[in-house]
Structures are given as structure tokens and as C-alpha cells.
Amino acid sequence: MIQIITEKKLIDKYQSQLVRQLKTTCIEKISCSLGHRGTESVPTTVFYSPELNFCFTAHDHINRYWNAFSLGKPQAGKSYPITAEINPPYEGINRTISGAFGKTSDGEILLLHRGNIGGSKVGVGKKLFFENYRDNSVLVKDGETENPFFIIGSIYSEIFPQQVLNFVKEVNRIKNLVNSNNISPIGNYTFAHEKFGENTLQNNKKITINRIHGIVVNKLATELKNRGHKVGNDSCRDLYVHKNGEIIKLFEIKSNSSTQSLYSAVGQLLIYSIPIKKAVSLIIVVPDQLKKDVVQKLRRLGIEVLYYEWRENQPIFKELESFLH
Numbered sequence: 001m002i003q004i005i006t007e008k009k010l011i012d013k014y015q016s017q018l019v020r021q022l023k024t025t026c027i028e029k030i031s032c033s034l035g036h037r038g039t040e041s042v043p044t045t046v047f048y049s050p051e052l053n054f055c056f057t058a059h060d061h062i063n064r065y066w067n068a069f070s071l072g073k074p075q076a077g078k079s080y081p082i083t084a085e086i087n088p089p090y091e092g093i094n095r096t097i098s099g100a101f102g103k104t105s106d107g108e109i110l111l112l113h114r115g116n117i118g119g120s121k122v123g124v125g126k127k128l129f130f131e132n133y134r135d136n137s138v139l140v141k142d143g144e145t146e147n148p149f150f151i152i153g154s155i156y157s158e159i160f161p162q163q164v165l166n167f168v169k170e171v172n173r174i175k176n177l178v179n180s181n182n183i184s185p186i187g188n189y190t191f192a193h194e195k196f197g198e199n200t201l202q203n204n205k206k207i208t209i210n211r212i213h214g215i216v217v218n219k220l221a222t223e224l225k226n227r228g229h230k231v232g233n234d235s236c237r238d239l240y241v242h243k244n245g246e247i248i249k250l251f252e253i254k255s256n257s258s259t260q261s262l263y264s265a266v267g268q269l270l271i272y273s274i275p276i277k278k279a280v281s282l283i284i285v286v287p288d289q290l291k292k293d294v295v296q297k298l299r300r301l302g303i304e305v306l307y308y309e310w311r312e313n314q315p316i317f318k319e320l321e322s323f324l325h
Helices: 008-023 126-132 160-179 213-226 259-273 292-300
Strands: 002-004 028-035 042-049 054-061 064-071 079-081 099-103 109-113 138-142 145-154 198-202 206-210 230-232 239-243 246-253 281-286 303-311 314-317
Touching: 002 109, 008 054, 008 064, 008 099, 008 109, 008 160, 054 160, 064 099, 064 160, 109 160, 126 160, 145 160, 160 213, 213 230, 213 239, 213 246, 213 314, 246 259, 259 281, 259 292, 292 303
Parallel strands: 002 138, 028 079, 246 281, 281 303
Antiparallel strands: 002 099, 028 042, 042 054, 054 064, 099 109, 109 145, 138 145, 198 206, 230 239, 239 246, 303 314
16 A cells, blocks of 8 residues: 655655656746736746646745646746645645655655645635546555545656646646536547556555556647547547547557456447447557567457557657558
């Protein structure tokens, strides 16, 4: 089980690591003011990522580290809204503060969130977050009790900045739901940034954290949109391409090529393509080359395989163009 880290010395260390990791991509300094809508803005210096198009600032604040994040690039000297905060306490347990560091049984250090989100909009809060967050919570040893947390990412992972960005985008999507009465019904042909991974508890001892699924889904969606295709997803389908009101390509993304993952992908593609009336291309997206006989068996089921590989911490999709004609 994951356990909340309470020692000040360790929290200081992991907060420093969080900042170092984010600054590997947030390389541009901008002086501006940050604040929630309807509240007084705080003059500060933010660090902006031209690659990922988001910014952050990190400061000491009363009894916590204040880590504030915003999407897009602020203008120097102007006020800019905060999208999300991830604020670990300096030490101990503080359940009124959203952020925390946790440690798995095999020593992985995670950035966690309690689901407390704020802002000036009526209806934005923990209840909205728990009901709409596109990932599962995990039970964490939180002092003398166990409480649900959401895993943002592993602070020593090379893709930690992307994991944080995905979380911030998800918070932004959830906050915008209070202005909308269309919470992504199936078949509305819209795309919402995907959930970020899977959490598998084995024998109540070891937890396997996989935080790359959403990064792959979101990058593939971007690649497709950049090529002029209309994309969507819903609670059942990872990603699809649609045209003239019809789904024409259906993708199921997996972060590994294990037998279990392939069985799952085949089942999901076949089941969730049933309501689609016209012919649809079914595509499994995996990182590892499959054996020829496996590919042939998939083709007999009408399923093709799109491969991707990691380059400079980004998924690159091999032969994507051949799947779009």
C-alpha cells in the first residue's frame, strides 16, 4: 500500500525534486500575477514550458508548499488565472491541503492529490472532482486511517512533467463542467483528455503504477487533429476518428503488449464497435512489435496494429500515415 510521507526532511527533498523535474521543460521565466477568478492576484515569477504550453510557480506559504499551475502562456505584467494547485504540507498530515507525497511498498515516490479543488465558481469542489475525474482513486495509508487519493505521477520519472500537465488539464476540464450540461455522453463526437494510467494492487502488497496511457492517447489525438481529422472519445472508447457523423476508425491504446493487454484490447474493440452501423477500422496501438502469427490472427478479426516508440519522452507513432488512407 502507498503511505503518505510525513517527515519534513523528506518532504523538503521531494518538493525540490518536483521543482527540478518541472524546470527541465519549464525553461522560460515570466513575471506576472496569478490568482483564481474573483480573488486578488499575487505577483510572482512563473516558469513556462514552450514544449508543453503550461506554466508553474512554487513558493513557501504558511504551512505548505504552494505549487500553482496554469495552462497556456501568461503575458508579462498581466494577471493570469490559476488552473490547479498541488500543495503538500511542510510536515505531518493535513487533510485540508490538496497535495501530498506518497511512497509505494517498493520505494517509488509519488505525487498525490486528495481531490480538493477550488476556485470562485459555485459547484467546483471535491464532490465534482470525485464524480468526474477520468481515473480511479487509490486507497492510501493516511496517518492512522486510509483515504482515497489520485496519483499524479512519479517524481523521478522522465515523463513527470507530462503527467503533471495531464492532471492540470483534467482539473481544467472538470472545472468547466459547471458551465456545461453535456458531461460527455457516448457518441457526442468530442474529445476530452484521457485518464492517465492504471493502478493494480497485487495480493494487497505490491502496487504497479502505470501513468503513460493518457499521454499516449492525448498525443495520438493531437497527431490526428494536426492531420485534419476529427477525433473523439468517451467512457468506453479510447479514441476514434469520425466523419459526417459516423465513426470510421476506432483505436484502443495499450501501454504494453502483454497477452492480457491484447485480450483486453480485442474485446473492447469488438464490443464497442457493435453499435457503429457502418464499417469501421479497428486498430490496436501498442509499443512492442508483435509476432507475425499474432498480427495475422488479429487481422482475421479485422484488427490492425499501430506501433509507437518513445523518443525524448514522447510517444512517436510508426507508419501512422498508412492508417489514415
